[in-house]
Amino acid sequence: GDSVTQMEGPVTLSEEAFLTINCTYTATGYPSLFWYVQYPGEGLQLLLKATKADDKGSNKGFEATYRKETTSFHLEKGSVQVSDSAVYFCALSDEARGSTLGRLYFGRGTQLTVWP
Amino acid sequence: SQTIHQWPATLVQPVGSPLSLECTVEGTSNPNLYWYRQAAGRGLQLLFYSVGIGQISSEVPQNLSASRPQDRQFILSSKKLLLSDSGFYLCAWTRGSSYEQYFGPGTRLTVT
Numbered sequence: 001g002d003s004v005t006q007m008e009g010p011v012t013l014s015e016e017a018f019l020t021i022n023c024t025y026t027a028t029g030y031p032s033l034f035w036y037v038q039y040p041g042e043g044l045q046l047l048l049k050a051t052k053a054d055d056k057g058s059n060k061g062f063e064a065t066y067r068k069e070t071t072s073f074h075l076e077k078g079s080v081q082v083s084d085s086a087v088y089f090c091a092l093s094d095e096a097r098g099s100t101l102g103r104l105y106f107g108r109g110t111q112l113t114v115w116p
Numbered sequence: 117s118q119t120i121h122q123w124p125a126t127l128v129q130p131v132g133s134p135l136s137l138e139c140t141v142e143g144t145s146n147p148n149l150y151w152y153r154q155a156a157g158r159g160l161q162l163l164f165y166s167v168g169i170g171q172i173s174s175e176v177p178q179n180l181s182a183s184r185p186q187d188r189q190f191i192l193s194s195k196k197l198l199l200s201d202s203g204f205y206l207c208a209w210t211r212g213s214s215y216e217q218y219f220g221p222g223t224r225l226t227v228t
Contacts, residue, residue: 032215043122043206043219044160089160093215104217108159 002027004090006107013080013114021075021110023064023090031092033057033066033073034104038087047075047088080114087111118143122207122220129227135180135194137223139207142188147209149190150217151182154204166190202227 007022025033032051036044048057053068062077073090087109094103119142129135141147151163162175164182172182179198183191190207207220 034216036219041222041224043222044208044217045219046216049216103162103165104215106160 002031002092002094002105004092004105004107006088006090006110008110010111010113013112015082015114015116016079017114019075019077019080019084019112021088021090021112023073023075023107025071025073025090025092027071027092031094033064034091034093035062035064035073035075036089036091036106038089038109040086044089080112082114082116085112085114118209118218120207120209120218120220122205122223124223125221126224127226129197129225131199131227132196135192135197135201135225137192137205137207137225139190139192139220140188141209144188144209144211146187147211149184150208150210151190151192152206152208154206154222156203160206164192197227199227201225 003026005024034049035047037047038044047062048059048064050057050066053066056063056065062075064073064075066073075088089109090107091104121140123138149166152160153163154160163180164172164174166172166184169184169187179201180192180194202225205223205225208217210217
């Protein structure tokens with residue numbers, strides 16, 4: 001079935017360091033891909049998305065490119081800030097015939113801590 | 117604009133007690149609604165989803181149930197809580213055929 005695999009955390013970086021969080025997926029169709037962010041004690045917020053191959057989603061300095069050939073959607077940011085400390089979730093849409101509209105499959109999440 | 121509310125924000129309940137968590141969405145109609153549980157240090161587990169009033173689908177057999185008495189109201193319940201029911205419960209909604217889910221602030225449940 002459809003699934004998402006994220007790199008294991010936690011990830012600890014110094015401020016202004018480069019960030020990569022790996023995400024690969026398995027899907028039978030052509031899913032849309034998402035990154036969500038969860039700040040401590042809060043719900044999830046949509047960070048960025050890509051709906052088809054080679055699309056690049058971007059928001060708040062974060063980027064991810066939908067790579068169909070490698071089934072990947074890695075999250076990157078050139079210079080992280082302390083305020084980026086959070087848990088990041090990769091997700092894909094369930095596009096299978098007969099599936100529930102709007103269903104998402106989430107990865108297990110990657111904890112990012114940025115030190116000043 | 118649309119907003120999603122969950123209450124209570126935190127809850128401490130003894131084992132064997134009942135549970136009722138509520139989620140409401142404002143500013144939209146006929147949303148798809150979802151209940152997730154997030155255990156400590158783990159990812160999101162989809163518990164229930166609903167595409168309309170009275171329509172509930174369960175993802176995993178468990179000690180919980182869900183109901184949708186009104187278009188924009190989604191309730192998570194249990195008759196007798198277990199220790200393993202502790203976690204962070206998140207409600208989410210989507211518009212129609214969109215896959216972008218919007219999450220509520222969550223309810224932290226501790227079963228003692």
